[in-house]
Amino acid sequence: MKSVNYKTDVCIVGAGPGGALLAYLLAKQNVSVILIERHQKIAKAFRGEHLNEEGEAILKKHGLFSKVEELGMLAMESLEYWENGKLLKKIQPDPKVGHLGIHVPQAHLLQVLIEEAKQYPNFTLLTNTKVVDLLVNEQNNIYGVKALNEGKELSIECGLTVGADGRYSTVRKKAGIEVSKRKHGYDLLWARIPAPPGWEPSIKMALIDGFQLSLFTQAKGYVQIGWNIEEGSFPELRKQPFTPFIDKLIMAFPILEQSVKENIQSWNDFVLLDVHSNFSENWGGNGVAFVGDAVHTMTPTGAFGLNSAMKDADCLAQIITPEEINKLDLINCETERKREIERLQAIQIEKEQSFATQFVIYS
Template sequence: MKLKRDVCIVGAGPGGALLAYLLAKQNISVILLERFKEIAKEFRGEHLNEEGEEILKKYGLFEKVEELGMLRMERLEYWEDGKLFKTVLPDPTIGHLGIHVPQSNLLTVLINEAKTFEQFSLMTSTTVIDLIKDEEGAIKGVKANQNGKEILIESNLVIGADGRYSIVRKKAGIDVTVRKHGYDLLWAKIPAPTNWEPTIKMALIDGMQLSLFTQTNGFIQIGWNIQQGSFPMLRKQPFTPFIEKLIKAFPQLERTVRSHIQSWSDFVLLDVYSNYAEQWGKKGVALIGDAVHTMTPTGAFGLNSAMKDADTLASILTEETMSELELIQCSKQRKKEVARLQEIQIEKEQTFAKQFVIYS
């Protein structure tokens, strides 16, 4: 099968889906490729900050996402030995400390809105296996596989919105600098106790950060930092003493923790690192989101930065202007801001323990 579009976007996460919608709205023919069958796959970084909120409101999308469900965080709390000792309230002009938005809700709105334009098309269960290049090495499209069938998609521009392990970045020969942060992350999701309020709660366990993020539909997401590379050894140790530390930090969670976290297999391990590419694209290709600047979970910048990349790129591209010059212009606008956010992440990680010094 052979197809032709102005733009081919690889990866139907929030950044790719938003960009597809914005380009189709500008009468640019765009095809969005997703390797999974279902668009609404589970995602762990689901917090909007004020930047992401502003982008959605800018295009009249925020209210539509809100109708499907979201939850505003009312405060940030710091706990020590089961006791609250510090509370941070939101700026009244913002009204929250982040908004939990299930990725399924966000993507449902973005895809449905994009489908209202004839210039948009979506292909799921579609895996990109290579880039199509001309004799001069310029990228002219992608070669993909859908359920065993080869598909060739010719395009003026390929967008890599396919995450930290981006195949587009790899096939385009764009290098990234990887920075380790000294920790990995254990995720778990548990039902919230009755009357649990929409908060973010923090504790310090063995010098490492433990975070609780309230989610929609009555759940809590646990993010527990552990020493980098320590999980294989950790899981060989008895499970009970480890989980007792969580219960000691937040006694109100004892019943739900004991019911829903009963072995190491109830945690999901995230290999934490950030990366950054000096080159955000080349002739015929551009990268956005985690494909070009992977963030750590700290500060929940990843989702919002990907959406900002999409918004910035869409404001520059037109049907007539998809040259390398426009791509360079876009990356210049975003590079400084992304570098600033990644430095903020490092500062937050390095100074987290200081939040507990006064209490101690």
Template sequence: MNYQADVCIVGAGPGGALLSYLLAKNGLSVILLEQNIALGQAFRGEHLNEEGEAVLKSHQLFEAVEALGILRMEKLEYYAEGKAFKTIFPDEAVGHLGIHVPQANLLQGILQKARQFPHFSCFLHTKVTQLLKDSSGRYIGVVARKDGETIEIGSQLIIGADGRYSTIRKHAQIDIQKRKHGFDLLWAKILAPYGWEPSIKMTLIGDKQLSLFTQVGGFIQIGWNIEQGSFAQLKKQDFTPFIHQLSEAFPELADSVRTQITSWHDFVLLDVFSSLCESWGTKGIALLGDAVHTMTPTGAFGLNSALKDADCLASLLKKESLTQFDVKKFQQMRTLAIEEVLAKQLEKEQTFAANFINKAS
């Protein structure tokens, strides 16, 4: 079956969803493709900072997302020896130290607005297998498998918003430079004990960062840095001494940890790296978000950078000039900000331990 749209966006994460809505609102026909069978299934960052919040508010989307459920962080605490020794509160003008927004809530809040436009379509369970070119070498569409059926989607512009392992980037043979950061990340989720306040808590286990993020629904997300490439060896060791360190660092979680994290299978591994493409696209293709500049989890910048990419790119795309779109202009508008964020992440990682040097006794 064949379809046609002004723009085909691959990847229904925050950047792809927001761009879909903004383009549809501006009168462009949009087909959004997502390889998962439901929205929000793949793990992605779930913390808005004030920049991401401002993007959503500028397009009257924040209230729709908030109605589905968000949680504002009220404080950031640094812990040592089982006790908080430093607490940071938000600037009154901002009102939070980050907002937890479940991925499904963010996507639903944005896409329910996009679906108001008859020229917007979202295809789930659809995986791109090939890119189509015209005789001049310009990309003009994709071939995909949708629910087991092969389809073609012709478009004047293809957007790769499909994450750190972008299929669009690979098929277009756009080079990417990766940087390892010396650590990987273990994620786990537990129920918060009664009275737990919306907060971010951080500590050191040896020389590695351990962070707790309160989540919507009464959960705590645990992010535990481990030595890069070490998880395969860790899993061969006894689980109990490892997890005991978490209970020692946060004694109020001891019961929750003991009953809810019972094996290595309760952790999800994230292979941590950052990356940046020298080119943000080619003829008929533009990349955004992690597809073009993968970020580490440090500081929760990835989601917010993707939203800003989408906002910027939408301002440049006009229905009457899509085939003449020059991705270099988009790249020039966003590169400096992205490079600054990547540098900030590296600095935060390298200086994290310094927060604990003069800790209160």
């Protein structure tokens, strides 16, 4: 097997929004960076794609928002709660904010981040590249990764390895870092259908058999369906007739009937997400650091995941220079972000537990 050796200041594993943003910011700061992605194509289906105010602010801070906007995004104009096919209540945005979240196709966001990073000669993107191990010296410090790319073995030496490789992070596992995992009592079925004529940019919610059903309007004329089901129930659910299940969706939102019947015709038209959150007390040290789901997986509730990963990247980028990584600042950044993530994960739990109360109307 052929072997190729690289040397760089920072190696980032995972080219999702957090990893790609960090790579761009570091390249811009004259830090040499290699960004690794195990897929051939970097945009993946059914990932968090809703920006909140904080994510919007980060993109604007770095002059990226307008570039993504040119490719296409869609601001949500309302949050609606529906019951038995009728609108129960409607929430509109604070005029100062102007939206209740912005749908940004992940492909658009990543395209901008990667294209901007490629302007700098100190940036390298390696796709179809899978990390298989870490490089560790006699002092037990991590100084890079071993990876495979189309039959070639890669050795990438660096001053800092960043795990931005998601909830099942290889870097985290190879570094021996533990996470505490929490199940939330539900799994999630995703599907995407064309929006019916006249559909307004909105997030719509319903309560079906005690579980949350959400509709997220997407750019380019689509609606993403997020349907919570009982944890672990999908194998048995698949054995049951499909029509009664999908009829509940149509009863909740009659306007979707034609699009649903044309585009969701079997259980195979749903994608299952195993919902859990996790949190690690250790976000780095000994030559490694982490951002996003690698150390704090979020549930889909509140759409915090994408925005939190970008905030991690923004914070980390501020303490890395070509000369050094300030270890004290690294600890301060980690402490600040941990507090924020713990707060957001508590909010997610509260939102999930109190969702049914949104459908109680007090006279």
